[in-house]
Amino acid sequence: MPGADLPVRAVLPATVDAVRSHGTAVLVAPPGSGKTSLLPLALGDALGGTIVVAEPRRMATRAAAARLATLVGEPLGQRIGYAMRGERSGGRGLRVEVVTTGLLVRRLQENPELPGVAAVVIDECHERHLDADLLLAFCLDIRANLRDDLALVATSATPDTARLSRVLGTDRPAPVVTASAALYDVAIEWAPPPVAVPLLPGGRVDPRLLDHVAAVVRRALAENDGDILVFVPGEAEINGVTRRLAGENVLPLFGRQTRAEQDRALAASGTRRIVVTTSVAESSLTVPGVRVVVDSGLAREPRTDQSRGLGALVTCRVSKSSADQRAGRAGREAPGRVYRCWSAADHVHLDDHSAPEIAIADLAGFALDLAAWGAPAGEGLTLLEAAPAVAMTAATELLRRLDAVDDSGRITERGRRMAAIGAHPRLARALIDGTPRVGAARAREIVAMLSDDSSRDSGDDLPARWRSLRRGDDRAATARWREETTRLTRALPSPARHQPPATPASSAPASSAPASTAPAPAGPASDGPAGVVPDDLAVGTVVGLAYPDRIARVRGADSTTYQMSGGTGAALDPQSPLRSTTWLAIAVADRAPGRADARIRSAAPIDEQTARDIAAELLGTTDQIRWDNGRIVARRIDALGAIVLSDVPLSNPDPLLVQVAVRDGIRRSGLSVLRWSEAARTLRERLAFCHAHLGPPWPAVDDEALLAGLDDWLGPKLATARDLAHLDLTSALRQLLPWPAAARFDELAPERLQVPSGSEVRLTYDGAEPPVLAVKLQEVFGWTATPAVADGRVPVVLHLLSPARRPVAVTSDLASFWKQGYPQVRAELRARYPRHPWPEDPLTAIPTNRPKPRR
Numbered sequence: 083m084p085g086a087d088l089p090v091r092a093v094l095p096a097t098v099d100a101v102r103s104h105g106t107a108v109l110v111a112p113p114g115s116g117k118t119s120l121l122p123l124a125l126g127d128a129l130g131g132t133i134v135v136a137e138p139r140r141m142a143t144r145a146a147a148a149r150l151a152t153l154v155g156e157p158l159g160q161r162i163g164y165a166m167r168g169e170r171s172g173g174r175g176l177r178v179e180v181v182t183t184g185l186l187v188r189r190l191q192e193n194p195e196l197p198g199v200a201a202v203v204i205d206e207c208h209e210r211h212l213d214a215d216l217l218l219a220f221c222l223d224i225r226a227n228l229r230d231d232l233a234l235v236a237t238s239a240t241p242d243t244a245r246l247s248r249v250l251g252t253d254r255p256a257p258v259v260t261a262s263a264a265l266y267d268v269a270i271e272w273a274p275p276p277v278a279v280p281l282l283p284g285g286r287v288d289p290r291l292l293d294h295v296a297a298v299v300r301r302a303l304a305e306n307d308g309d310i311l312v313f314v315p316g317e318a319e320i321n322g323v324t325r326r327l328a329g330e331n332v333l334p335l336f337g338r339q340t341r342a343e344q345d346r347a348l349a350a351s352g353t354r355r356i357v358v359t360t361s362v363a364e365s366s367l368t369v370p371g372v373r374v375v376v377d378s379g380l381a382r383e384p385r386t387d388q389s390r391g392l393g394a395l396v397t398c399r400v401s402k403s404s405a406d407q408r409a410g411r412a413g414r415e416a417p418g419r420v421y422r423c424w425s426a427a428d429h430v431h432l433d434d435h436s437a438p439e440i441a442i443a444d445l446a447g448f449a450l451d452l453a454a455w456g457a458p459a460g461e462g463l464t465l466l467e468a469a470p471a472v473a474m475t476a477a478t479e480l481l482r483r484l485d486a487v488d489d490s491g492r493i494t495e496r497g498r499r500m501a502a503i504g505a506h507p508r509l510a511r512a513l514i515d516g517t518p519r520v521g522a523a524r525a526r527e528i529v530a531m532l533s534d535d536s537s538r539d540s541g542d543d544l545p546a547r548w549r550s551l552r553r554g555d556d557r558a559a560t561a562r563w564r565e566e567t568t569r570l571t572r573a574l575p576s577p578a579r580h581q582p583p584a585t586p587a588s589s590a591p592a593s594s595a596p597a598s599t600a601p602a603p604a605g606p607a608s609d610g611p612a613g614v615v616p617d618d619l620a621v622g623t624v625v626g627l628a629y630p631d632r633i634a635r636v637r638g639a640d641s642t643t644y645q646m647s648g649g650t651g652a653a654l655d656p657q658s659p660l661r662s663t664t665w666l667a668i669a670v671a672d673r674a675p676g677r678a679d680a681r682i683r684s685a686a687p688i689d690e691q692t693a694r695d696i697a698a699e700l701l702g703t704t705d706q707i708r709w710d711n712g713r714i715v716a717r718r719i720d721a722l723g724a725i726v727l728s729d730v731p732l733s734n735p736d737p738l739l740v741q742v743a744v745r746d747g748i749r750r751s752g753l754s755v756l757r758w759s760e761a762a763r764t765l766r767e768r769l770a771f772c773h774a775h776l777g778p779p780w781p782a783v784d785d786e787a788l789l790a791g792l793d794d795w796l797g798p799k800l801a802t803a804r805d806l807a808h809l810d811l812t813s814a815l816r817q818l819l820p821w822p823a824a825a826r827f828d829e830l831a832p833e834r835l836q837v838p839s840g841s842e843v844r845l846t847y848d849g850a851e852p853p854v855l856a857v858k859l860q861e862v863f864g865w866t867a868t869p870a871v872a873d874g875r876v877p878v879v880l881h882l883l884s885p886a887r888r889p890v891a892v893t894s895d896l897a898s899f900w901k902q903g904y905p906q907v908r909a910e911l912r913a914r915y916p917r918h919p920w921p922e923d924p925l926t927a928i929p930t931n932r933p934k935p936r937r
Contacts, residue, residue, distance in 0.1 A: 088116025093261045094124040100257035101125065101201065101233045105225065106250040109237045111261035113407065114368045114414040117237050118146045118205055119153055122178040129233060131200025132176050136183045138211045140166050141337055141344055142367050146205075147171065147180040148345075149368075167504065168565035174198075183213035188504055190220045191454050194228060201233035207246055208238040208403075209364075210438035210466070212448055219463040220455060222249070240403055242435070249464055268375075268413040273298050274425040281397055287319055287380065291423070295378050296326035298421050299356060303330070306419055308373025312358040313408050315380040315397050320358045327356060335359040335369075338534070340558045361400075364407045368414075375412040375420040377405060379428075383436070386444040386473065392650065392671055392680055393444045395535070401436040402429070440469055446507045449477035450486055450493070454501040458491030483699070484511045503573045505533055512628035513574055519627075519696075520620035526574075527552075528624040530566035532669055534559070543659045544625065544669060544686040545618040622688035623696060626667035630697035633688065634666045635725050643679055646671075647693075647700050647723030651679035663687045690727075697722060705732055707739045709747020712755045714740060745792045753785055762811035767847035768831040769818065774850035775872045776830065779820035794818065830872050837861045838929035845871075845878065852894070856881040859890060859907070860919055863927040868896050882907075885915045885933070900924055 090111050100107035111117040122133040137143040147164035154162060154177075163172020164180040172179060181189075183204070190196070202221050204214055221234050236246055243258055250256035275294040282288050295314065302310055314320055320334045335347035335357050347357050350370040357369055361381050381404065385396040400408070405422065412418025422429070440448070448469070449459070457463045459474055481487040484507055486497030493501070500510035509529050516525035531548055540547050540559075554560045615623065626633050631648030642654040642661050652671050654661050660682075670683035694701060700723040707716045716732035748755060758766075772780035781787065788795070795817040796809075819827060831853075834842040839861035846854040853871060859882040870877045882891040882899070890907050893899045904924055912920035917934045921927035 088120055090116035090120050090261045093259050094120060097121065097235070097259045098124055098128045100259060101235060102128070104251075104257055105230065105232075106234045106256040107236075108243050108247050108250060108256055108258045109235060109261070110241050110243055110258060111237065111239065112265065112410055113239050113364070114411075115261050117261065119149050121235065121237070122150065122180075122203055123153065125201045125203070125233065125235070126177050129200040132198050133178045133201050133203065134186065134196070134199050135178060135180045135203045135205055136186045136214070136217055137180060137205050138183055138209055138214055139337065139362055140169075140182055141335075141362060142206075143180050143182050144341065144344070145348055145367055147178075150178055150180070168569040183211065183217050184504075187213055187217050187220065187451060190217070190224070191451070191501065194220070194224050196224070196229070196232065199232065201235060203235045203237065205237050206239065207236045208240040208242070210436070210440070212439040212443055212445075215438070215440055215466050216448060216451055218249070219460070219465050222464050223455075223457075223462075226252075239407060242403075245466060249466055265410065266413040266415070266417040268409050268417070269419045270409065271419060271421045272426050272429075273301075273421045273423055274428070275423065287315065287322075287397060289322065291378065292319060292322040292326060295376060295423055296323055298423060299323070299327060299330075299376050302374045302376055302419070302421055303354075303356075306374045308416070308418070309355045309357065309369070309371040310374040310376060311363065311369055311372045311408075311411050312356060312376045312378075313363070314358060314360065314378045315382040316360060316395070319378070319380075320360070323358050327358075330356055332356045332358060335363060337362060338558060338562060340561065343558075361404065363411070364404060369411065370415070372411050372414070373416055373418045375408055375418070377408050377420060377422050379405070379422060379424045381436070384439065384443045386442065387673060392673055396672075399432055401433045403435045405429070405432065438467055440465075440467055443473075444506075445469055445473045445477040446480050449474060450481055450497060450501050450507050453481065453487050453491060453493040454498060456493075458487065458493075481507060484508070486511075499574075503570065505529065505570070505573075508628040509533060512624045513570060515627050515696075516624040517574075519623055520615050524617070524620050525624055526567050526570040527563075528621055529628075530563050530570055532625065532628065533566055534562060541659075542655065542682055542684050544684050545621045546659065547684070548617070548621055618687050619689070619692060622665075622667040622686035623692055625669045625686050626688055626693060626696045629667065629669060630700060631723065632668035632671065633693045633697050633700075633722065633725070634668055634685075635690075635693075636664050644668075644682070645725050646680075647697060647725050649724040652682050653679045654682050654685075658682075660685055660687065665689055665693055667693075693722060705735060705739060707732070707735050707743040709743050709751070712747075712751070714743055714747075716740075741793070741796075744796065748792060748796075749789050753788060756811060757809065758811060762815060764833065764847070765812050765815050767849065768827070768833070769815065770849045771831050771847045771853065771876075772827070772872070775876055779823055781818045781820065783815070783818065791818075832871060835869055835878070838863060838865045839931045840929075841931055852876050852879050854879045854881055856883060856887075856889075858883045858885065858887070858931060860885075861929050861931050862896070863919075863921070863924045863929040865929070866897050866900070866925060868894050884911060885918045 097107055097109050109117055109121060118135065122135050126133045135146065137146055143164050143166050147158060147162055151158045151162040156162060159172040161177040163176045166182045166185055204218055207214055207218070218236065221232070225232050225234060234250065236250060238246065241260065247255040247258050275291065279288045279291045279294065295312065299310060299312055312323060314323055317336050317338070320336055324332045324334055331353055333347040333355055335344060336359065348367065348369060355371065363369055379400055380397055381400045382395045382397050384393060386393045409420040412420050452458060452460050459478065460469065478487065478491055481497065482489070484500070485494060486500050486507055487493055499514065500507055503510040503513060505513070509532055513525050513529045528548065531544070531551060550556065551560050551563045632646050634644035634646040634652055637643045637645055642656055642658070644652045644666060646652050646668065650673065652668060660666060665688045666685040667688045668682055668685040671680040672683065673680035703718065703720050705716065706719050707714060716735040718730050718732045719726055720728040766783050769781065769783045773782050795814050831847065832845060834844050835855055837843055837857050841861055843855055843857045846856065855869070855878045857880065862882070868877050868880065877894045879892065879894050880896065881889050882893070884890050890911065891899060891903050893903070908920045919927060919930065919934070
């Protein structure tokens with residue numbers, strides 16, 4: 083019996099019974115236990131019809147199908163087949179078909195009834211890939227509304243399945259069946275580097291860590307028997323470790339290898355092997371013969387900077403659950419050992435689980451699939467986890483800009499064509515709108531090149547990369563590129579060339595980018611009316627259509643930094659062949675935490691006219707009127723997003739915009755930036771006095787109140803930028819005088835008071851304090867009643883001055899002063915100021931502001 087020794091066989095009857103009785107089930111089994119191999123065959127025997135198995139990765143899809151075909155003793159394509167984007171084995175009538183989750187999502191969009199399919203198995207759900215979450219939601223919707231007979235089984239390599247069980251159930255959670263694999267003991271060796279080796283800026287891996295990983299592998303070779311599986315974060319690190327292990331039997335294993343190379347790494351042999359791989363071998367692949375695991379402790383995950391629209395693959399520490407999955411690979415066939423390149427103390431601080439992709443990834447494609455399903459933003463669907471609101475809003479807004487959805491989030495006809503292409507919405511837009519500009523063949527080839535994330539380490543010059551692909555310099559890369567180009571040809575047939583672009587194409591071809599001299603690929607490279615566009619500019623055009631927010635212009639003549647239209651700065655490598663290019667269309671850029679500028683990973687030359695054409699929606703002319711250190715600066719700016727194309731002075735700015743600029747500037751800087759004349763200060767103090775002692779309708783004029791009501795008193799005084807320099811704050815403040823009480827303002831809070839000598843003396847106000855009248859003592863002879871203001875409510879404070887205008891007394895009670903204070907003042911000052919009158923009886927003396935004439 084094929085697979086009789088696999089642990090899952092013991093729980094297959096329980097799993098089949100659960101599916102028959104509930105229609106859904108969760109199977110928990112560790113990697114290598116046979117769930118991917120035996121479960122589809124058991125379901126096929128029990129249910130009839132085709133069993134479709136969805137795998138998260140292309141490599142796992144092909145490997146699983148090959149394993150199933152071996153178990154039934156048939157060649158691939160007979161009753162066991164597989165399908166993925168651009169590749170298929172087997173036709174109708176398959177017993178089991180293994181497909182990638184993304185491809186199955188596409189199929190469901192085209193025909194959600196899945197005719198002839200008895201069950202869908204979604205494998206490795208614990209990895210929480212975005213396509214798998216989406217597929218699960220779609221299948222649940224189909225079961226609820228179209229086909230209640232469609233069986234659905236989710237498999238997981240970890241026991242944390244409570245949420246998965248609840249989602250799969252209807253009235254009650256779906257049954258969970260657990261297979262206990264006969265795992266052998268795995269000894270853990272903590273093998274941190276002798277000196278801590280943190281990640282380099284931009285998430286790059288320090289070469290010293292690769293040195294250490296290679297040294298640990300050599301140690302493992304000496305201390306153990308059996309094959310060694312080495313986990314590193316990505317292809318660059320695979321190549322780095324492979325070079326450091328020269329002379330050993332090293333087999334790299336990663337996604338963009340040829341099928342033959344992958345099969346060689348996955349096949350057991352009589353020679354001891356060192357397989358260097360990535361997270362791809364954590365759970366969805368079985369690598370036979372492994373007794374030892376060397377784990378770098380690093381993984382590479384997608385991250386999206388929602389505020390800047392930049393995405394990147396980020397190197398990060400593995401989670402505890404991922405580390406356990408990797409370690410378990412050493413104990414499948416015999417006792418094993420794992421060497422962890424970190425310490426036990428560091429292990430304690432690792433996250434328990436990796437973040438689900440829905441929480442960290444770009445959701446534009448996810449949002450388009452939801453809209454195409456008729457469930458904008460997931461409305462009415464059962465998702466394992468809700469998408470973050472910020473990320474979903476950003477994705478939906480992008481789809482609106484691409485005219486893929488309408489204002490309500492419903493998919494448009496253009497959006498359906500984009501979804502059918504099976505690429506990221508940005509790239510689908512570039513293919514549709516790029517075809518009439520650069521020709522259908524070139525548009526497909528460029529989009530196919532941009533679709534391959536694994537070529538990010540091939541240099542930042544995209545036209546050079548395209549020429550390399552057309553020459554076939556890297557046979558594996560060229561094969562993938564040609565497959566994707568062919569697929570795009572099927573996905574977007576010739577009617578697309580009649581689809582009008584989002585903005586009119588330029589009537590004159592750009593000429594600043596050099597034409598490519600590379601040999602043409604198979605088929606026409608410049609078909610259609612746009613064949614006159616040079617190849618390098620064709621690349622820039624398609625990239626710019628995909629990423630108009632990443633069109634960039636150099637910041638200075640000798641600079642390698644650029645301003646992107648989306649607002650973020652970007653920097654080229656100083657040695658980049660693109661460093662002399664004024665305009666770029668950037669395909670990939672990532673920004674390290676703490677850095678202002680992003681790092682340009684891949685880009686193509688473009689010129690200003692083409693940039694204006696393909697990103698016309700970003701073009702705009704604005705009158706910028708701003709407050710600059712107490713003055714108004716008015717400019718007219720033509721811009722492409724955040725890229726300033728021209729900036730000229732504006733002679734007659736809009737008065738309303740001037741008022742807004744002044745208001746905002748004063749609120750930021752405070753009232754002290756205004757030119758306060760003595761008259762304005764006095765008026766403000768008088769108003770403050772009235773508000774304090776009389777209350778409404780007299781207004782508050784403290785800083786907070788005046789800043790809050792700028793439009794009421796200052797706005798009407800500004801019509802042009804020149805008005806600010808000549809602003810009359812006294813007149814402006816009078817706008818606040820309440821009517822009709824304003825008619826009595828000078829009576830209630832007089833600016834001056836007439837004293838007995840006949841002089842008009844200024845009153846000094848200080849908010850709520852009583853006003854002060856500073857006057858020479860001789861001028862108030864005979865004044866017995868202290869003056870009062872505010873309808874007699876507030877007595878004035880008299881500062882009585884000597885002839886030298888120095889205070890000799892402060893009083894609000896003149897009658898008492900004449901009786902008690904004056905005699906002492908007279909005794910002290912009459913000899914010092916003999917020319918001034920010092921009568922014994924000041925109440926009968928004649929008030930005067932003049933000294934006695936000289937004799």
